[in-house]
Amino acid sequence: MSAQEKNNKLEALASLCKRRGFIFQTSEIYGGLNGFWDYGPMGAELKRNIKDAWWKAMVHEREDIVGLDSAIIQHPRTWEASGHLEGFTDPMVDCKACKKRYRADQFCEEQGLKLEFDENKKPKLPEGAKCPACGSKDIIPPRAFNLMFKTYVGPQEDTSTLAYLRPETAQGIFAQYNNVLACSRVKVPFGIAQIGKAFRNEINPRNYTFRSREFEQMELEFFVKPGSDAEWHDYWVAERLKWYSRIGLPEGHLHRYVYGKDELAHYASACVDVLYDFPFGTQELEGIAARGNFDLSRHQQFSGKSMEYFDQDTKEKFVPHVVEPSAGTDRIALALLCEAFHEEWVPTSDVAGSQPIPVDYDNPKQPQGCELRTVLRFAPCIAPIKVAVFPLLKNKPDLVNKARGVYDTLRKRWSAFWDVAGAIGRRYRRQDEIGTPFGVTVDFQTLEDDTVTLRERDTMQQVRVKIGELSERLAVAIEK
RNA sequence: GCGGGUGUAGCUCAAUGGUAGAGCUCCAGCCUUCCAAGCUGGCUAUGACGGUUCGAUUCCGUUCACCCGCUCCA
Structure with missing residues (x-):
């Protein structure tokens, strides 16, 4: 890269x-x-x-x-004992001429000298110290600095x-x-x-x-x-x-x-x-x-x-x-x-073939027939939201009510997300961006046979699952 | 701390010494039978402070923040 x-x-x-x-x-x-x-x-x-x-x-x-x-x-006293009060500091020096920066102790050692300290334990440069890079003696004096708040x-x-x-x-x-x-x-x-x-x-x-x-x-x-x-x-x-x-x-x-x-x-x-x-x-x-x-x-x-x-x-x-x-x-x-962050071109038409193409950041040009998908491929145990639940359409009360029931069950066990807004594809992509590994959609078939579609984030593949088997199926992936 | 770069809407960007725009996102409504569709409407911005000016987002100064290089990272 x-x-x-x-x-x-x-x-x-x-x-x-x-x-x-x-x-x-x-x-x-x-x-x-x-x-x-x-x-x-x-x-x-x-x-x-x-x-x-x-x-x-x-x-x-x-x-x-x-x-x-x-x-x-x-x-x-804790920090006296631990050594942080005394040693939690790295004095630095800068060369005014060539703008190079060094750690003061290394700067001195490089020229066979030793960093000195005054009566207040403040570091100071020994006589004759000069910049190893340009030879200038115009050095900004070391600043003592304890990193503890x-x-x-x-x-x-x-x-x-x-x-x-x-x-x-x-x-x-x-x-x-x-x-x-x-x-x-x-x-x-x-x-x-x-x-x-x-x-x-x-x-x-x-x-x-x-x-x-x-x-x-x-x-x-x-x-x-x-x-x-x-x-x-x-x-x-x-x-x-x-x-x-x-x-x-x-x-x-x-x-x-x-x-x-x-x-x-x-x-x-x-x-x-x-x-x-x-x-x-x-x-x-x-x-x-x-x-x-x-x-x-x-x-x-x-x-x-x-x-x-x-x-x-x-x-x-x-x-x-x-x-x-x-x-x-x-x-x-x-x-x-x-590690999880991926941007890829996903095909919207046959022109582009069927496989997503990773974005080339040196040349982020959109291939023909593709659109951008941003996805965080978190391990399920790490993902902020484990599963999102959607009714296929929000203006069909039967679908919404049924989906709401699925959501209420799942949220008792995992961080779950409820979304009815916009087209289903948009809702999937929103979840992709926050790395939600699973999407569950209630559609018209659900009303007949109590199955839902379970969509997997990385492959975008869907399988039909009985509502009663959903929790166990998710648990295998999330709680391993 | 030094040098360079950048700060305009949630994001990505445009423009101008005189009413600050767009795309996407977001919100509401309509529509929609599975991958960011469409239609209508809506919210939201010149990092902060000061100076020059009739008027500054634009010019100048200071400051803050972010990025890159140097440096550092027990």
Whole structure:
């Protein structure tokens, strides 16, 4: 795909997302706010389905993982212990002459120098630093920048009440590790799962919703016996890839990035990123890290509370090591939208043949005898609406009443959609655009034999099904 | 943060220093026996603030947002 083509595809997708209620710019009426996005009716369903699928796979279908929902604002000491207060920053420098930008530490190392810090811990360039590209010494000094959002707890606004919006949900898990252990009767190896918002004051939000300042994480901390880290890390990488396949991101469209030893944090023994081929590049959806006992040890040190685990079987006492699969809900939502998004030319006459033709974004010309169909091919478990119900004609009360009955039955079990407006073809296409996998139409034959047509989104094929068998038939596809 | 681009209706686009248009969508009605048909009617817009001007959507400035490149992404 050419760069232009990718750009056109993302633009077409963003336009659809707004038109059909998936994603809106936040505070749009006030001109928007950089790095923040809202989800409309369809987007809210989509995200909920992603989170439900994750929770189901990680918590409900397993015996060794329990859930947690910790506060967004934690005690500030949390972030001292986690290292975010100190190290959650990447000072940058710019060359005034050639406009190149560097990370300050890398900029210095490249010329055999070391980034210095003044008495306020503010970074500054050492003597003699110059731009490696053009040799200029006219460098904009490094700007220190902590990515945590600050706020104040209570009426006083001073350093005694300073607090932070969490930059990750994980630390809430570590901080409650003892309580969870005491109440839930879990034994190592076990995990604590959490879904929630996190906040990072990114320097440069980019790529639609990909890098946002407010985002949702789905994190698991899986506590294991020291020494079994590698084995469990491999296990979770495989497990997570299986999950992506289940929600409609096949392994062929994902990539694994295995960190080299020199790229790992000093306490980590392994890290694998799961990447997806977005139109704007191959980018991270999830990081799966083996973090040793760094986090629990740090909280033990900063809180003075023991984080040791006593193994009844072996009579050993240890601080468990942890494997952390940490996924971004919004990034997965965007990946699913990109993966599902298809525009195709569908034939309206024999001139065009019978097969739909995918749109060529470099040359989006309409073939003769065709019209455009936009369709989101979501996996049924992810689709915001599972089934739409239509009476064939809206001015025939018998059809409308009969269809209404079918709708009332189906909506008790799934998110369903009722539509009587316009020609039947138009109603099908509207559902295609929001990715509804099934359409059920009540026609005149229904009044005679109690069968309806069941139309499948991707193939547009229809089969006749007894109303009484509809639910079971849908369940097979939706709830697998 | 730097450089480039773009902001007009829900979407895609047009136009103009002097009444802002179209197509699609959406809503209502009619019609319609399975894939965006047709007819009638309707709602909706110059991102924000300031300046120049008799008059600014148009020119100028500032700002905000989005896209691209650089950069960054624990």
